[in-house]
Amino acid sequence: MAVHDPKAHGILGLFDPTMPLLPVLQRLRQAGVEGDAVEIVSALPMPGEGTSKPVHLHLYLITVLAGLVGIAVGIFFAGATAAFYPLMTGGKAIVARPVVGIVSYETMMLLGIVVTFLVMVKRILFGYRIPFEHEPQVEEGLVALVVALDRQHPLFEVTKRLLQDAGAQEVRVL
Amino acid sequence: MDQAENRWAEIPKINRDLLAPLQTVPRSYFFLVALLACVVAAGGGAWLYQIQTGIGQTHLHPPIFWAVYIASFVYWIGVSHSGTFISGVLRLCKAEWRYPVTRIAELMTVISVMIAALCVFFHLGRVWRWYYLLPYPNQRTIWPDFRSPLMWDATAIFTYATASALYLYLPLIPDFALARERIGGWRRSVYRILSLGWRGTQTQWQALETAHRIITPLIVMVMVSVHSIVGWDFGMSLVPGWHSSIIAPYFVVGAVHSGLGMVVIGMYVLRRVYHLEEYIRSEHFDKMGKLLLVTTLTLAYLYFADQLTVWYGKIPDHMAVMNAMLVGPFAVPWWSMVAMIFVIPLATLTLPSFRQWPAGMMVVGLLINLGMYIERVLILVPPLAHPRLSYNWSSYFPSWVELTILLGALALAVLLYVLAAKFVPVISIWEEKRGRIHGRARS
Numbered sequence: 001m002a003v004h005d006p007k008a009h010g011i012l013g014l015f016d017p018t019m020p021l022l023p024v025l026q027r028l029r030q031a032g033v034e035g036d037a038v039e040i041v042s043a044l045p046m047p048g049e050g051t052s053k054p055v056h057l058h059l060y061l062i063t064v065l066a067g068l069v070g071i072a073v074g075i076f077f078a079g080a081t082a083a084f085y086p087l088m089t090g091g092k093a094i095v096a097r098p099v100v101g102i103v104s105y106e107t108m109m110l111l112g113i114v115v116t117f118l119v120m121v122k123r124i125l126f127g128y129r130i131p132f133e134h135e136p137q138v139e140e141g142l143v144a145l146v147v148a149l150d151r152q153h154p155l156f157e158v159t160k161r162l163l164q165d166a167g168a169q170e171v172r173v174l
Numbered sequence: 175m176d177q178a179e180n181r182w183a184e185i186p187k188i189n190r191d192l193l194a195p196l197q198t199v200p201r202s203y204f205f206l207v208a209l210l211a212c213v214v215a216a217g218g219g220a221w222l223y224q225i226q227t228g229i230g231q232t233h234l235h236p237p238i239f240w241a242v243y244i245a246s247f248v249y250w251i252g253v254s255h256s257g258t259f260i261s262g263v264l265r266l267c268k269a270e271w272r273y274p275v276t277r278i279a280e281l282m283t284v285i286s287v288m289i290a291a292l293c294v295f296f297h298l299g300r301v302w303r304w305y306y307l308l309p310y311p312n313q314r315t316i317w318p319d320f321r322s323p324l325m326w327d328a329t330a331i332f333t334y335a336t337a338s339a340l341y342l343y344l345p346l347i348p349d350f351a352l353a354r355e356r357i358g359g360w361r362r363s364v365y366r367i368l369s370l371g372w373r374g375t376q377t378q379w380q381a382l383e384t385a386h387r388i389i390t391p392l393i394v395m396v397m398v399s400v401h402s403i404v405g406w407d408f409g410m411s412l413v414p415g416w417h418s419s420i421i422a423p424y425f426v427v428g429a430v431h432s433g434l435g436m437v438v439i440g441m442y443v444l445r446r447v448y449h450l451e452e453y454i455r456s457e458h459f460d461k462m463g464k465l466l467l468v469t470t471l472t473l474a475y476l477y478f479a480d481q482l483t484v485w486y487g488k489i490p491d492h493m494a495v496m497n498a499m500l501v502g503p504f505a506v507p508w509w510s511m512v513a514m515i516f517v518i519p520l521a522t523l524t525l526p527s528f529r530q531w532p533a534g535m536m537v538v539g540l541l542i543n544l545g546m547y548i549e550r551v552l553i554l555v556p557p558l559a560h561p562r563l564s565y566n567w568s569s570y571f572p573s574w575v576e577l578t579i580l581l582g583a584l585a586l587a588v589l590l591y592v593l594a595a596k597f598v599p600v601i602s603i604w605e606e607k608r609g610r611i612h613g614r615a616r617s
Contacts (some may be wrong), residue, residue: 017182017611043185043348044608045379059384063392077309078320085317096321102403103320103329109396110333113389117340120385124347124370127378138374139352143186 010174011156013145013163014137017042024166033147041135041144063116070111074104111158122171132174142169181611188610192603195448196596197479212349217582221577223297225579231575238558238570243297245550246580249432250290250587251331251404252425252546256433257283257338262390271461273609274453274605277602278440280342281594282433287335289587296579323406337393339520344386347372348604355607361597373558399419401429415484415495415557423474428546431469431515435542440591443534444600453601456530463529470519477516481500494502503569504556513576514545 015021021040028038040046043124086094089166113126138144149156163171224231234241257280264272295301307328309318318325349373354365372378405425408416418424438459445454484492499508518541522528529535559568573582 029297040376041374042376043374044604044611045383046376057380059388063388081309081317082320087317087319087321089319089321092321097322099326100268102326102399106326106329106333106396109392109399110336113333113337113340113392113396114413116385116388117344118391120344120381121370123381124372124378127373127375127381134351134355134373136355139185139189141182141356 009150010132010146010148011160011163012132012172012174013147013166013168014135014136014142014170014172015145015166015168017141017143019143019167021046021143024145024163027162027166028147028159031154031162033149037148039132039146039148041132041138041146043138043141046143059116059119062119063112067108067112067116070108070174071104073111074107075100077107078103137170146174180576184610185391185607189352189356190606191450191452192599192601193353195600196353196357196361196598199596203596206592207589208381210585212591213585214589217579217585219360219441220578220582224296224579225301231573233570233576235568235570237561237566238555238568240297240554240558241570242551242572242576243293245547245554246583247290247297248404248425248553249547249550249584250286250293251401252294252429252432252550253436254283254286254290254334254338254433255280255343255397255401255426255429255541256286256437258393259430261341261435261438262394262397265386265390266394269461270609270612271458274450274455274601274606275437275441275458275462276345276604276605277342277598277600278444279433279437280345281442281591281598281600282436283338284335284342285587285590285594286436287331287338288590289583291331291335292583292586295579295581310468317557323403323410327407330403334396337389337396340373341389341393343368343600344382344389345605346598347382348374349602352603353599356368364597387448398426402465414489414491414560414562418483420476420480424473424480424496427469427473427476428549430541431473432546433442433468434462434466434469435539435546438466438500438535438539439543442532442539444595445532447597448600450601453606456532459532459535460526463523463535466519466538467523470516470523474516474520475479489564492561494564495557498556498560499552502558504552508552511545511548511552513540515549 015024025038029035079095082095088094132146135144145168147158147159147163160171160173207454232241232243257276260272260279261276264276275367295304298304304315306316307318307325320326346368347370350365350369351374354362357365368604402422402425405422409418409421411417441458445451481496484496498504519538522534522538555570559570561567
């Protein structure tokens with residue numbers, strides 16, 4: 001273990017996946033470690049409350065807004081451009097409302113899906129505030145609990161000991 | 175070890191098993207790729223010949239202006255419904271048995287949409303003028319007519335192609351991250367980019383799951399709209415045999431029918447080639463068989479309802495089309511189609527033991543797809559061959575140029591799938607793990 005690494009900026013504890021992590025998180029909180037400094041890394045999404053950070057970005061709302069913009073785009077293409085470039089056809093309206101509805105539906109879906117995807121990409125790209133290397137044992141099923149702490153931080157040793165006492169299979173300084 | 179620990183202990187094996195197809199390349203693989211590439215080249219050559227010498231190389235002629243290229247377009251769009259249905263609808267229904275088959279289907283969706291789009295270009299007489307379809311200010315004083323269902327089609331297919339590519343990519347991100355660490359060579363750098371720096375933090379999982387949860391119902395709605403609009407390409411015209419109010423749901427159900435059949439073929443082949451018997455089990459074939467049974471019955475019901483109305487109305491123009499199919503020049507393909515998409519599936523899929531027989535299911539899947547292709551051709555050709563004025567009645571059989579191009583397109587679809595199977599895990603690794611860990615995939 002690289003305990004004396006001066007560049008250390010965190011502690012990683014590897015836990016058995018069947019072990020409940022909520023008590024460990026509670027103990028860390030009680031010890032004074034802030035919630036934002038703790039990250040759980042796993043091969044699968046962890047079920048249950050308390051293991052994930054609160055969402056600051058409401059994806060559903062963004063999807064709805066993007067969908068509304070999509071409707072406007074559809075109306076512009078199928079409605080406005082038809083009015084700007086009128087194509088005379090016997091018995092047909094220049095701007096046909098059902099057509100505007102169909103095209104707007106598609107553009108609404110397109111923008112809703114694409115924008116939701118882009119926001120998700122942004123959240124994945126910046127989905128960890130603690131820079132840590134890939135941990136192969138996580139792929140094999142273990143769950144990693146990463147705590148961002150400077151080595152000089154008064155809680156550094158306390159946290160290390162706490163993770164060991166909580167039953168971590170391995171505790172490593174990052 | 176208790177049961178929960180046992181399940182977690184399976185994870186390393188799942189990683190190894192499901193990444194193995196990406197790590198080994200047998201000699202037969204290169205042979206297959208070379209063979210498919212030759213057929214694709216033949217198709218490409220025939221297309222170039224058609225472009226150079228003109229659309230007259232096809233057997234399209236008045237009054238048959240749409241034929242096998244458009245039938246292939248409709249067919250491939252139908253096949254593309256496999257991924258969305260299996261992944262999307264079954265996800266909404268929380269059917270957890272879907273995990274081993276979702277990726278197989280999603281890959282099919284993306285490849286099928288690409289081939290479908292290609293079929294439209296085959297059909298364009300002057301393909302180099304394709305950009306006339308785009309709405310942009312120009313000096314030609316013409317503008318795409320959005321009142322035409324073909325423009326709805328272009329909009330819907332662009333939406334569907336984009337959405338299904340994103341829908342394939344979403345659950346691939348964690349798998350790309352796994353592959354990034356285990357597969358070397360040029361692929362590693364590509365995996366690194368595509369995995370978006372995935373580490374598996376709960377914030378990342380949450381973002382992925384939320385996006386999946388939002389996009390799933392949206393893409394299901396797009397799926398329904400796309401094939402409805404393809405159906406309206408026909409239904410909006412006053413051609414006897416096309417002008418029907420139930421053509422949209424009929425097209426949607428037919429699309430899901432052929433899509434499911436194609437997924438069964440894919441399941442069988444991939445299971446055999448990559449020895450995935452432990453993952454794609456007979457219970458998955460059984461479930462797919464039940465879904466196929468539902469689509470068979472629904473499609474038969476819609477088809478009967480549509481034809482009954484035509485038969486009861488006895489409108490001469492409509493009856494001419496119907497008679498041409500039942501007892502006329504199109505009787506052989508029509509009755510073959512009925513046998514392949516209705517009779518044989520009904521006779522076999524109602525037997526539980528048959529549904530659990532992978533080879534048998536694969537044969538039914540093949541028959542359904544062959545039958546659905548014939549059905550797509552029959553939707554187009556008999557109505558166009560029997561316009562209202564009988565002096566203009568005609569017939570059609572594709573030329574060698576058309577057949578070669580379409581064979582090339584089929585080979586291209588298989589080739590893309592074969593190449594993709596060496597880059598993308600054919601079973602979603604993390605979803606398979608999740609199914610096992612939570613103990614529902616095997617229930």
